[in-house]
Amino acid sequence: MSAELLERLRQLDACTVSDALDALGLLGAVTGIARRSGSGVVAGRVVTVALAEGPAPAGAPKVHLGARAIEAGDANSLIVVSHPGIDAGGWGGVLTQAARLVGIQGVIVDGPLRDMDEANGLDFPIFARATTVRTARGRVHEVATNVPVTIDAVIVTPGDYVISDGSGAVFITADNAEKVIRTGERIAAKERLMIEALKTGKPVSQVLGADYEDMLEAIQ
Incomplete structure (x- = not known):
């Protein structure tokens, strides 16, 4: 483990x-x-x-x-x-x-x-x-x-x-290691999706406004 x-x-x-x-x-x-x-x-x-x-x-x-x-x-x-x-x-x-x-x-x-x-x-x-x-x-x-x-x-x-x-x-x-690492993996996955959204042309204000500011609350 x-x-x-x-x-x-x-x-x-x-x-x-x-x-x-x-x-x-x-x-x-x-x-x-x-x-x-x-x-x-x-x-x-x-x-x-x-x-x-x-x-x-x-x-x-x-x-x-x-x-x-x-x-x-x-x-x-x-x-x-x-x-x-x-x-x-x-x-x-x-x-x-x-x-x-x-x-x-x-x-x-x-x-x-x-x-x-x-x-x-x-x-x-x-x-x-x-x-x-x-x-x-x-x-x-x-x-x-x-x-x-x-x-x-x-x-x-x-x-x-x-x-x-x-x-x-x-x-x-x-x-706490298991739950912290699991939460970190979810955050990292969310950030990867945000970067992909930026690459498709989605405005950074939308990505960092709608997604980033609420990310920690939503990830739990």
Whole structure:
């Protein structure tokens, strides 16, 4: 079931899925996290990394942030990094190499990313709020892997579904995935019909007036 839903989700885009959430009265859309590398739409099941400001506590295991998430993920995973928001990289080049080698779909960082050119050279999809040259060492540390995190007021739980593209990221709880994706498919089908109507010469004012404005209400 998960594989089927992911395949269907990957046929959509983030804006359509956001519209589906609106139609269903659900939260999950996050803006301001821009594409920094890679291309196209990425979708997967969430593996989370929770970061906190400052160096790791004395005696804590010396494991690089993000490493556990890469080992916990697979080819259907998308890593989501909760970041305290200071100027320090929440993801970097060696992590990108490692994630790509195991087939991770992409990474979303709710904060700064570094080594962006390296990620672009690998065509690896990463989305982040900013870029930086500053290392995480001594500035941020990993608190936990695969725990619930909050991204822009959206609670994101390991195993949730996520889709991200150049417009932003959208999170879907596992319980809601089927109905959100189904609603998104209906919206996408409606939009395709609208485009076909435009191609036949129907005035855009009619297509976007009569159809578009009421689309979300009618799609439920």
